[in-house]
Amino acid sequence: RGTQTVVTRLLRFWEAKNVKKAGELVGIDMLFLDDQSSLIQASVFVHRLNTFRDVLREGAMYELSGFDVTRSNNHFKICNSVVAIRLNESTKIVEVPDVTNPILTEMFRFRNVEQLMSLINTNVVLPEIIGEVCAIKTTYNDNTQATQRVVVNIYVDT
Numbered sequence: 001r002g003t004q005t006v007v008t009r010l011l012r013f014w015e016a017k018n019v020k021k022a023g024e025l026v027g028i029d030m031l032f033l034d035d036q037s038s039l040i041q042a043s044v045f046v047h048r049l050n051t052f053r054d055v056l057r058e059g060a061m062y063e064l065s066g067f068d069v070t071r072s073n074n075h076f077k078i079c080n081s082v083v084a085i086r087l088n089e090s091t092k093i094v095e096v097p098d099v100t101n102p103i104l105t106e107m108f109r110f111r112n113v114e115q116l117m118s119l120i121n122t123n124v125v126l127p128e129i130i131g132e133v134c135a136i137k138t139t140y141n142d143n144t145q146a147t148q149r150v151v152v153n154i155y156v157d158t
Contacts, residue, residue, distance in 0.1 A: 005065040008032040042085035066090035131156035
């Protein structure tokens with residue numbers, strides 16, 4: 001159990017269900033992103049859902065304290081972190097304004113075909129979207145000698 005306080009953005013959250021028990025709800029799983037662009041998975045068990053469910057909002061930034069740090073579940077791992085956060089009875093979660101500590105609202109990871117093929121049956125990463133980079137366009141500013149914008153077109157087939 002940690003005494004550390006962290007500020008992080010909640011990227012996504014979803015219900016976690018036990019497929020072996022007819023889809024019984026076991027809690028909520030979450031994906032947080034911090035100001036160092038580190039992703040970490042978090043969870044709250046079903047018996048604590050009433051404490052946290054109404055507070056959680058995708059895209060919002062939170063100050064978290066009083067949480068447990070555990071080893072990541074190797075059977076269901078959505079990011080590369082070796083640890084995960086578990087919200088408990090001592091956890092305080094307070095929404096903070098975006099302007100105090102700007103954290104990205106999305107996190108993308110690009111992999112080539114060989115890297116994706118190496119992930120088959122490893123239970124390490126579950127890519128959300130698979131697509132093909134079709135074009136990359138860069139806007140260059142001659143005055144400042146710097147790249148202003150990079151636009152990447154991705155083809156996604158559903």
